[in-house]
Amino acid sequence: IEEERKKEVTALVTDLHPADIAEIMDDLNLEEAKFIYLLLDGEKASDVLIEIDEDDRRRFLKILPPEMIATRFIEYMDSDDAADVVANLDEDVQKEVLNEIEDLEQAGDIIDLLDYEEDSAGGIMAKELVSVNENWNVATCLKEISRQAEEVDEIFYIYVTDNNDKLKGVLSLKKLILNHTNTKVSKIYDPEIQKVYTNTRQEEVAELMDKYDLVAMPVVDEIGRLQGRITFDDVIDFVRDEAEKDYQMVSGIAGDVEPGDNVWEVMRARFPWLLIGLLGGILGAVVLGTHEESLQKVTELAFFIPLIAAMAGNVGVQSSSIVVQSIASGVKDIETPARKIIKEISIAVLTASIFAVLIFCYNYFVSGNMNLTYSVSISLFIVILFASLFGTVIPLILNRFKIDPALATGPFITTTNDVLGMMIYLTISGMFFNLV
Amino acid sequence: IEEERKKEVTALVTDLHPADIAEIMDDLNLEEAKFIYLLLDGEKASDVLIEIDEDDRRRFLKILPPEMIATRFIEYMDSDDAADVVANLDEDVQKEVLNEIEDLEQAGDIIDLLDYEEDSAGGIMAKELVSVNENWNVATCLKEISRQAEEVDEIFYIYVTDNNDKLKGVLSLKKLILNHTNTKVSKIYDPEIQKVYTNTRQEEVAELMDKYDLVAMPVVDEIGRLQGRITFDDVIDFVRDEAEKDYQMVSGIAGDVEPGDNVWEVMRARFPWLLIGLLGGILGAVVLGTHEESLQKVTELAFFIPLIAAMAGNVGVQSSSIVVQSIASGVKDIETPARKIIKEISIAVLTASIFAVLIFCYNYFVSGNMNLTYSVSISLFIVILFASLFGTVIPLILNRFKIDPALATGPFITTTNDVLGMMIYLTISGMFFNLV
Structure with missing residues (x-):
């Protein structure tokens, strides 16, 4: 693309949707991307x-002067996006950029938003919204x-x-037109409105917007004054990201792997697990080593090592995934940890x-060695019990200590249960063969 | 709740949001639910x-007469929801219900919608939307x-x-007011509009709406005539359901498990895997049985069975999950299957x-048995290669044959790779110890 034929490229690019341009940018190097931006x-x-991707954005902003970031980018953005971009900058650059913003109201909004926790409603909301006073009439409202509306991309509600800026209700554009x-507004607005507080966690916001099918959710402060709104696109992104994170965790992948990633990026994500x-x-191997004698005398014991390990692993992953998912579903969760554990024990x-x-049955008819038959069966019984319990309890404990419970799914639980399973299996069979 | 004190219950229930009532319904039996419905x-x-849940709905509709379904429920619904409900009924009941609908236009819409594939844009769209002719002026439009608008819950766009009903563009309410x-409409509408066809797959619809942050997406037929629209709530549900399905598959859970499910429902979902x-x-066990002699002579071989199995399983799950996710991401996917395989081989x-x-290194310093050290290392090398390749290729093949590639994640790939790993390990070590 890059033959400095400015006009052609400009013509080509300006007709595209921003999301499409961003995809093209992903394939360009920094200088080429800068060229197109300008x-x-x-x-x-x-x-x-x-x-564009958060990482790419950070790298790209590094090569731009603060003044350009402020006047060419920030000033055209909604406050929530602007706050995200500013939050991505180094602290000293942040200050410079904020000082370069000409619209003081916008700079103030960004500073307000930066104060909220990143994963709270305040952290994801935008300040831009359309609001009317309950005492106005329809004509004043329209004006x-x-x-x-000039500052808001889409109105929605x-x-x-x-008079004190407290949120009273919602008015649809449809009602306004009809x-x-x-x-008077007070006669036609709908006072039954779902709202969240600036410190509501974003999981809960997503849950509520999904449950009530809302395009946008108003955010109020502790005393009910309207502060901003969260729109559905933030929620879709959040729902997708959370689901992907859990999925990758259970698959033993640390960090985000995307189709375009190179070999090193993928390696880095896979290596830890x-x-x-x-x-x-x-x-x-060490555990088995301590039971070398048993294994030497009864080689058949070794045959069932993969079976015990596989069952322990699979049961553990199932249990932990179910617990993690029910913790993640948040608001909906009606089961107490105690009830979860009791249910899991029954299932186990x-x-x-x-x-x-x-x-x-298999061993009875195939192997004929009764000691082996008994010890494999009894071991499997105990191993499944332990693996279920482990898979259920560990995520609950992590959650208690505010650590992401998803850490305890996938390879972690499989590995722990593998080793535990070996110990149980060899101890029990050792007892059966009177070798301990 | 159930003391037949109609008035009290009515007062209590009518103030709640439908989504909340649905949650209460979940905890009631069929007769109680019917009582509240009426x-x-x-x-x-x-x-x-x-x-309410699809299963619960089906059960509930069974106890209602077709005439009541038509006049008390269907007539108040948007066409897409009505079509979903009708599709849930038995075929003979379907006919009766459709005949009972008084509004012939609505009945016609439902019949149209039932004709589309369930997972196509046509199958999830609603017929209700607001459209204007490009030749009208703003005043006519507003009228x-x-x-x-009386038939549409929310207007959005x-x-x-x-004049031929062909979709030309979109007009925002904001523009209309301003x-x-x-x-004339033709002067102010935006001709750059994203649209999908009735036969577009819903994955692609979701992808596009997410990418372009759209609240609603218009659906057109083959020659561009406007047929309906898909709203963001359908997409959020779809994104969430798909993510949950993949997550459960990789965790070895068949079917949907929800926090409220009883022991039997959970058992049924976990048992197959x-x-x-x-x-x-x-x-x-059979594979190991065929190498009984090796294991008898060199007991230490058995020590590394769990290690080989675990690595094979973990690598396989990682590879398959990455492939499945990149297949699921659909439109965005820029890598061909061949490039995926080459990249995976490099990583492997x-x-x-x-x-x-x-x-x-571990074996060299700890075990001291050089034959064992070599055979474990070489086996692990080959096993990881095989497991990666298997994990990558099997989902790609399933996808080719239009089978859900997610089937080949989790326990399936772990189990296959376990067995394969054992075979490779014992064959190679057999060769090293000259026992074959």
Whole structure:
């Protein structure tokens, strides 16, 4: 693309949607990307900047002077996106950029937003919204809305406040159009409104917006004054990111892996859990080593090592995943930890019994060695019980200590249960063969 | 709740949001639920019906006469929800219900929607939308919109069509309010509009709406005539459901497990994959059985069985998860299957080398048995290579044959790789100890 033929590139690029331009940017190097940015007009350039990857954005902003960031990008952005971009900068650059913003109100909004916790409603909301006073009539509203609408990308809902800025309810554009111009707002607005507080956690915001199918959710402060709004696109991104994180965790991948990533990036994400697997394997070898005598005398014992390990691993992953998912579902969760554990124990006892019987039947008819038959069955029973309990309790404990419970899914739980399973299996079979 | 004190219950329930009522319903039995339904007015009753679980809904509709379904529920619903409900009914009941609907236009819409594939844009869109002709002026538009808006819950966008009903662009309510009443629509609408076709797959619809942050997406037929629209709430549900399905698959859980489920429901979801694990374990025992002689002579070989199995399993799950996720991300996917495989092989060779060296060092310093040291290292190298390749190729093949590639994650790939790993390990070590 890069033959400095400015006009052609400009013509080509300006017709595209920002999201598409951002995708093209991903494949360019820093200098090429900068070249294209400078061709775009302010509005579009800032839209593209929001769409690109966080890492790429950080790298890109590093090569730009603070003044340019402020005047060419920040000033065209909504406050929530602007705050995200500013939060990405180094602290000294942050200050410079904020000072370069000409619109003082916008700079103030950004500073307000930076104060909120990143994962709270305050941290993801935008200050831009359309609100009307309950005492106005429809005609005044339309005029006011026209004025306010210039700063807001999409209106979605019109929020109704009282004289103290307290949120009273919501008014749909539809209602506004359907009513006569001298009707008072207080007569037609809907006072039943879902709202969240600036310190509400974003999981809960997402849950509520999903449950009530809301395009936007108003955010109020402790005494009910309207502070901002959160729109559905933030929620979709959040829902998707959370789901991907849990998925990757259970698959043993640390960090975000995307289709375009190179070999090193993928390696880095996969290595940690594999290393844990290796250490678990070595620990397993040590455990088996302490029972060398049993294994030497009854070689058949070794045959069932993979079976015990696999069942322990699978049961553990299932249990932990179910717990993690029910913790993640948050608001909906009606089961106490105690009830979760009791339910899991019932399931574990049933599962363990069924599989113990199945493997008993297999060994009874195939192997003929009764000591082996008994010890494999009994071990499997106990191993499944332990693995279930472990898989359930560890995420609950992590959650108690505010550590992401998803850490205890996937390879972690598999490895722990593998080693535990070996110990149980060899101890029990040792007892059966009177070798201990 | 159930003391037949109708008035009290009615007062209590009518103030709640449909989504909240649906949650309460979940805890009641069928008769109690029916009792509450009959207390609600039509609009609310049908909203609640849409919110409850699909299984519960099916059971509930079975005990109602077709005429009541049509007049008390369907008539108050948007066409997409109505079509979902009708699709849930038995075929003969479907016909009766459709005949009972008084509004023939609505009945026609439902029949149209039932014809589309369930997972296509046509299958999830609603017929209700607000559209205006490009030749109208703003005043006419406002009048028309008021009329059409009565049937539409939320307007979001106003679609602009030509005289042949072909979609030309979009008009925001904001623009409409900001412009003078005699301005022509053709002058102010935005012709750059994202649209999908009735046969576009819903994955792609979700991807596009997410990428372009759209609240609603218009759906057109093959020749561009406006047919309906898909709203963001359908997409959030879809994104969440897909993510949960993949997560549960990789955790070895078949079917949807929810916090409120009883022991049997959870058992049923977990049993299939555990059974596969058991069969894999038995197969592993058989494989080890065929190498009984080696194991008898060199007991230490058995020590590394868990290590080989664990590494094979973990590497396989990682590879398959990455492939499945990149397939699921659909539109964004810029890598061809061939490039995926090449990249995976590079990663596999690197990973395999690193871990082969690590385990070589461990054994070299700890075990002292050089034959064992060599055979474990070389086996691990080959096992990691195989496991990566397997984890990558099997989902790609399933995807080719239009089978959900997620089937090949989690326990399936772990089990396969366990058994394969055992075979490789014992064959190679057999060669080293000259026992074959």
